[in-house]
Amino acid sequence: NKSLSELDPEVSAAVDAELARQRDTLEMIASENFAPQAVLEAQGTVLTNKYAEGYPGRRYYGGCEHVDVIEQLAIDRAKDLFGAEHANVQPHSGAQANTAVYFALLKPGDTILGLDLAHGGHLTHGMRINYSGKVLNAVAYHVRDEDGTVDYDEVAALAKEHQPKMIIAGWSAYPRRLDFARFREIADSIGALLMVDMAHFAGLVAAGLHPNPVPFADVVTTTTHKTLGGPRGGLILTKAELAKKINSAVFPGMQGGPLEHVIAAKAVALKVAAGEEFADRQRRTVSGARLLAERLTRPDAAEVGVKVASGGTDVHLVLVDLVNSELNGQEAEDRLHSIGITVNRNAVPNDPRPPMVTSGLRIGTPALATRGFGDEDFAEVADVIAEALKPEFDAASLRARVRALTEKYPLYPNL
Numbered sequence: 041n042k043s044l045s046e047l048d049p050e051v052s053a054a055v056d057a058e059l060a061r062q063r064d065t066l067e068m069i070a071s072e073n074f075a076p077q078a079v080l081e082a083q084g085t086v087l088t089n090k091y092a093e094g095y096p097g098r099r100y101y102g103g104c105e106h107v108d109v110i111e112q113l114a115i116d117r118a119k120d121l122f123g124a125e126h127a128n129v130q131p132h133s134g135a136q137a138n139t140a141v142y143f144a145l146l147k148p149g150d151t152i153l154g155l156d157l158a159h160g161g162h163l164t165h166g167m168r169i170n171y172s173g174k175v176l177n178a179v180a181y182h183v184r185d186e187d188g189t190v191d192y193d194e195v196a197a198l199a200k201e202h203q204p205k206m207i208i209a210g211w212s213a214y215p216r217r218l219d220f221a222r223f224r225e226i227a228d229s230i231g232a233l234l235m236v237d238m239a240h241f242a243g244l245v246a247a248g249l250h251p252n253p254v255p256f257a258d259v260v261t262t263t264t265h266k267t268l269g270g271p272r273g274g275l276i277l278t279k280a281e282l283a284k285k286i287n288s289a290v291f292p293g294m295q296g297g298p299l300e301h302v303i304a305a306k307a308v309a310l311k312v313a314a315g316e317e318f319a320d321r322q323r324r325t326v327s328g329a330r331l332l333a334e335r336l337t338r339p340d341a342a343e344v345g346v347k348v349a350s351g352g353t354d355v356h357l358v359l360v361d362l363v364n365s366e367l368n369g370q371e372a373e374d375r376l377h378s379i380g381i382t383v384n385r386n387a388v389p390n391d392p393r394p395p396m397v398t399s400g401l402r403i404g405t406p407a408l409a410t411r412g413f414g415d416e417d418f419a420e421v422a423d424v425i426a427e428a429l430k431p432e433f434d435a436a437s438l439r440a441r442v443r444a445l446t447e448k449y450p451l452y453p454n455l
């Protein structure tokens with residue numbers, strides 16, 4: 041019964057160093073967040089010891105009476121939060137949630153229509169070397185050159201031409217809202233299923249700041265660790281008539297034993313997400329992203345070739361376009377890292393640079409909003425980023441400004 045630091049000082053030291061890194065830097069990777077301490081606690085419980093193949097009330101193992109309570113809480117909270125008829129809380133990740141949906145509703149060789157990876161889609165939406173692109177026949181729609189928004193006319197035309205069995209709406213790097221009614225209409229026009237992957241914006245949906253895809257889609261998938269702010273994991277919401285198919289695709293189709301410790305943490309996160317404090321955090325998230333977009337479209341940014349894809353944002357992230365900048369995505373990511381800001385480089389639509397380099401940055405506000413940042417703080421962050429992307433910049437003073445912000449909002453003070 042030794043503690044982690046006694047039993048394994050090497051792992052323990054690296055965990056401590058990671059906590060220090062999270063505390064001392066500005067985390068702006070759009071898909072990341074800081075899970076509440078209660079979520080960390082739930083995930084670190086004895087539930088990790090329990091096998092529970094099956095579903096609450098129908099398990100293939102004995103001794104499931106307590107994990108049944110927990111999993112049912114997670115299911116009920118997910119259904120309530122998003123207004124869904126059925127929820128499966130077992131997918132180990134977002135990618136596995138998506139793959140389980142394909143496994144449930146499609147056959148190998150069936151056609152899917154999803155947003156191009158290079159235009160902001162996710163690799164599970166039909167990337168060639170992902171399961172979705174290897175086993176299914178993936179066709180991609182795109183964003184428009186003029187304004188960087190999804191080209192619904194192209195979606196409709198491709199749907200008519202390729203007759204996909206399923207249309208996928210959702211994204212990993214897209215700064216605008218999707219028109220779910222339009223997607224539904226296009227899907228209905230060819231008798232296709234509509235899946236919405238709301239992994240990125242689920243937290244905004246929960247807070248009522250983004251249209252809810254549940255009334256429009258046959259299936260909605262999400263991760264639980266992005267804007268939703270919970271443990272790493274996946275979640276599937278469906279209409280009651282698809283419940284059985286989805287459940288058996290997750291288990292026994294794709295997975296064995298569910299991670300009940302993670303499911304407990306999902307239940308806690310879903311409880312948090314139904315509260316007013318969470319809604320306030322999502323409002324600061326969206327407002328912070330808007331401020332960031334505004335300040336990165338000022339004339340001094342334009343002068344050094346910094347632009348914002350689609351001209352702004354409606355969500356929790358900004359896609360910075362560096363096509364005309366001397367800095368490529370890799371250099372810009374490294375530059376921000378050197379002053380204590382963590383972001384990821386990201387291809388922009390029609391990116392002239394190779395995928396490992398890119399001409400863009402994806403910058404998100406969820407983690408900092410969770411930390412407590414408000415408009416004034418996000419304005420300061422935006423100014424620091426704008427300064428850092430200029431050819432001449434004073435690294436020491438920018439580092440000091442970053443430090444002042446991290447000190448203003450202590451992270452995990454009780455850990």
Ligand code: PLP
Nearest residue numbers: 133134135162211212237239263
């Ligand atoms: N779907 C979308 C839209 C995503 O952005 C991501 C993660 O980046 C995923 C699914 C996959 O989630 P995970 O990393 O948990 O497999």
